Amino acid sequence: MDIKNVVILGSGPAGLTAGIYAARSDLKPILVSGSTPGGQLTITSLVENYPGFENGILGPELMLKMQKQAENTGVIFEDGTVVKVDFSNRPFTIFTEDKQFKTRTVIISTGASVKWLGLDGETRLMGKGVSGCATCDGPFFKDKDIVVVGGGDSAMEESLFLTKFVKKIYLVHRRDEFRASKIMQDRVLKDPKIEILFNSELQDIYGENIVEGVKVLNNKTNSINDIKVQGVFIAIGHTPNTEIFREFIDTDNNGYIKVHEFTKTNVPGVFAAGDVSDPKYKQAISSAGLGCIAAMDAMHFIEGLNPKV
Numbered sequence: 001m002d003i004k005n006v007v008i009l010g011s012g013p014a015g016l017t018a019g020i021y022a023a024r025s026d027l028k029p030i031l032v033s034g035s036t037p038g039g040q041l042t043i044t045s046l047v048e049n050y051p052g053f054e055n056g057i058l059g060p061e062l063m064l065k066m067q068k069q070a071e072n073t074g075v076i077f078e079d080g081t082v083v084k085v086d087f088s089n090r091p092f093t094i095f096t097e098d099k100q101f102k103t104r105t106v107i108i109s110t111g112a113s114v115k116w117l118g119l120d121g122e123t124r125l126m127g128k129g130v131s132g133c134a135t136c137d138g139p140f141f142k143d144k145d146i147v148v149v150g151g152g153d154s155a156m157e158e159s160l161f162l163t164k165f166v167k168k169i170y171l172v173h174r175r176d177e178f179r180a181s182k183i184m185q186d187r188v189l190k191d192p193k194i195e196i197l198f199n200s201e202l203q204d205i206y207g208e209n210i211v212e213g214v215k216v217l218n219n220k221t222n223s224i225n226d227i228k229v230q231g232v233f234i235a236i237g238h239t240p241n242t243e244i245f246r247e248f249i250d251t252d253n254n255g256y257i258k259v260h261e262f263t264k265t266n267v268p269g270v271f272a273a274g275d276v277s278d279p280k281y282k283q284a285i286s287s288a289g290l291g292c293i294a295a296m297d298a299m300h301f302i303e304g305l306n307p308k309v
Ligand SMILES: Cc1cc2nc3c(=O)[nH]c(=O)nc-3n(C[C@H](O)[C@H](O)[C@H](O)COP(=O)(O)OP(=O)(O)OC[C@H]3O[C@@H](n4cnc5c(N)ncnc54)[C@H](O)[C@@H]3O)c2cc1C
Pocket: 009, 010, 011, 012, 013, 014, 015, 032, 033, 034, 035, 036, 037, 038, 039, 040, 041, 043, 044, 046, 047, 048, 049, 050, 080, 081, 082, 083, 109, 110, 111, 112, 113, 114, 131, 132, 133, 136, 137, 241, 273, 274, 275, 276, 282, 283, 284, 285, 287
């Protein structure tokens, strides 16, 4: 089996950017696309904060352009998903459902998945009022009434950020107190735009083609409250896609890959980029930037290999 220079796992902004840089460095990268070619942006509508598009661009269109650019630079795409890795021996081995690759370096850019509640309305009205990212979509909700679901720090942070735009926020949390840090809670509790609904669970998000309202169950009284809103932000966390790496790669308590110097993992030659190693910023542009760094780090690592195994 020939030994590849670099195998990139994932085809979101991080993986595709890593691919473009690695291909232009003549590393002949293999990129395994995963079950969601294009990554998370393929489930959203307008992206207004990715530089280069003066009127914004639809998420799927942006990812198609990135994919075409990667193809044009020489990235070799492999369909399928990585099901197993072996980082205990060099060269490393990557296993997809039906193939194996031996490689000198690996870039993990498998992203993170937003945790959803699992309501029908979530999928049906995704990008039509339902969002998983306040930084990305907040400005679309100027002077609107919205619901935010969650009780941790990220729900507090997203709510406070959203107060810049919206008229009113109903913050829905299923318990009678928040998990968030005291300082974040205090800021939320004091904010006049935020009404907190404790002991409350989102039961339904309704609307024909756009969010028109939600049904909220009070789990103490069993009563259902119908609230007219134009937006719903789900802020109950993310799950980084790192399960298959954890035998070899250090992760934090929430499963995010730990990195030093931006992209280096605890295994020399294995790099991580994008949401998979970023519990904080989680943006397409920051993921793309880290993808670029990971590819350059992989190139320097290969240059330093002696002998070139
Ligand atoms: C609804 C929504 C709207 C958003 N809007 C914006 C926005 O407007 N602006 C913005 O900057 N950001 C936005 N974001 C955030 C942005 O999408 C992410 O920050 C970005 O996509 C992260 O890029 P990534 O490459 O790290 O990972 P992802 O985009 O998550 O891509 C991960 C890739 O890894 C693949 N993969 C996973 N597991 C495996 C495996 N085992 N083997 C092989 N491949 C695998 C997946 O198929 C996918 O291709 C939004 C997110 C969501 C959910």
